[in-house]
Amino acid sequence: MKYIDYMQLNPFQRFWYNFSSAMKALPGKLKNFFVAIGALIVKFFKGIGKAVAGYVSRFIKGDWAVKISYLIMGFGNMVKGQFIKGLLFLGLQIAFIAYFIFFGWGYLQKFPTLGNVEQGMQINPATGGYELMPGDNSMLILLYGVLTIVLTVIFFAVYFASTKSAYAVAQQVAAGEKPADFMSELKDLLDNKFHVTLLAFPTLTISVFTILPLIFMILIAFTNYNKAHLAPGKLFTWVGFETFAEIFEMTEGASKGATFVELTKWTLIWAVFATVLNYLFGMILALMINKKGIKLKALWRTLFVVTVAVPQFVTLLLMNQMLQVDGAINILLMNLGLIDKGILFLNSTALVARVTVLVINCWIGIPYTILITSGILMNIPADLYESATIDGAGPVRSFFSITLPYMLFVTTPYLITNFIGNVNNFNVIYLLTNGGPTTENLYQAGYTDLLVTWLFKLTMNSQDYNLAAAVGILVFIVCATLSLVTFNLTKSAKNEEEFS
């Protein structure tokens, strides 16, 4: 399409054109994506190859002190006058070796089987009595095994750096320079290497409390850690992709597979409705509040925004109470004479509960949309509306022909983030219905359970840790794909001309 043709389209057609061309470009982008990943992997291995080559060549070229520091970390630094730095390297080496021998190795050697001695009644050789003997704890073996592997990788990175540093010092001395003393290196940490100082602490905490648990949980998905194999009483072991197979296995009754399919359907329905309803109604309300000639704008805005300000768990617990049989909403309906006896909003049928949750979510979510979109709505050029009015378009027509295309164009990334947020919307479901109404047809789940609340119930109530981890991985794959697509769309959108 030529530029001139593009200019003649109306905003909606332009949006459609942009959208469809983005979709057409998608296969190419995907191809590029995989090519880029391939290139990254190649680069990674090339980097490793280069590092190994450097490692060997520095050993050959280095003097005797450098050669010794390949075995005793920091030796080269100490000989050349960097005494404290060398000592630190050495101390680290000793500490790691001690950790590995006395603690890590014991767990690491059991890592491939996750333990083989089950806890049980046995003859205690020390006392000669028949006692409950502790066996291997598969959970701890897995946890500390992962920890040991992570620490070993870090240690080898430090080791590599130390050999490099020893060689660098030797070069400096050979060139007749004085090697930097400890104080000046410390000072450098506040200047040229300031990022090391700043990032050290956050990286450490994130590694221990985010990355380590994540690796652990991902590995759990490939074991049979469930209520039949609970540590420390029983052992569990690697089972490969069996857990994933279980999820996609379709059998009759309340099987895990059927539950997964049912909950995935509901999660998607929920996410689509929750996102779209909140977006549309929030925007309409924001337009109403900001319409020319409407007075008391601040009052209307505050009325809605106050519900955002109140902590969500308070409003959700309150709503849960108000929706009970004897709760305020039923009392209101009865006083108005609309019903004779209380409605079971949250635990009668699947349909009633699901609709209720969606409506309550509108109550919670619409103010957010008002808050977010008000500013953007004000940026729509007023002349667009004026010319539309002159052409005889009513408010409904202008909304669908001007406002909506414009907003969709500008806020698509926000919508997708919002969609992902709704897929993971734990609080609303958990505090409002706790997944209910309960049913025999689903495995450990109720009709309003989302995948994430099911994941939570699987770990908390039925100890199906492996299943929960597998579900988590699947949710992650979906969310990550969506996020990557969004990211790419925003990037491409930035290069395009302004919407006008």
Add this chain to the structure above:
Amino acid sequence: MIKSYKLKRGLANAFIYIVLAVLGIVWVSPLAYLVLHSFRDEGLAVVPYLLPKSYSFQNYIELFTDTATLNFPRWFLNTFVVAIFSCIISTLAVLMVSYSFSRLRFKARKPLINIGMILGMFPGFMTMIAIYYLLKAMGLTQTLLALVICYSAGAGLGYQISKGFFDTIPRALDEAATIDGATRNQIFWKIILPMSKPIVVYTVLTSFIGPWTDFILAKIIMGDNRDNYTVAIGLQTMVSLEFKATYFKRFLAGSVIVAVPISILFLFMQRYYVEGVTAGGVKG
């Protein structure tokens, strides 16, 4: 013609006023119910009418004095202490990470940013069980320290908003300071931080509010140790089947006490909130 146009506009505006008023009532009435009934004097858990018949401070007084089974003041204090500590640590972590990613240039910058983005996509509860076992191995479960660790350990991953802010400060300032002999440490404390007050305030407030509103992590870590509950799980306990009959009114009072300060803080920083949500995500 002009007259009918005016009439039409007047009708449209009237219609909008009616819609806004009705919806405004729908939105505010649950909160009004919360506040009014927290002062309700008569009746037990629920009453079969909407407006209370008599008002008193009884629920609030009982909430703070009758602490034998459910100790609300203790929960309040717990949450406050946890909030203070995790607020300090997370603010530092967020500022440190976002400053390095925004102003400093080093080899690992891009890979680290990407790793941070990917880590953010995992559902948070997935790791909770592992974190629980990790804390158990450290002997920290059911303690407040565990909560502080959990709230502040991953804080560095929430760097995007303040990074976006730091990105807007002209780099010429850094360069000028470097020429004058300032180290990067001095630039951080003496130039960038004083210029970033809004974002520092935003970070402090969000990380302070976090522990008051988090629910799920606290519940997993605290289990049945009621003394160390935070307000969120404490209030949920009050409306559980076991306690609802006696504690419902106090639950309402407690909710008001938690909600009022948080709401004020939020209204105070809603501008930053909007900027934060739309930053990066929205083009415009």
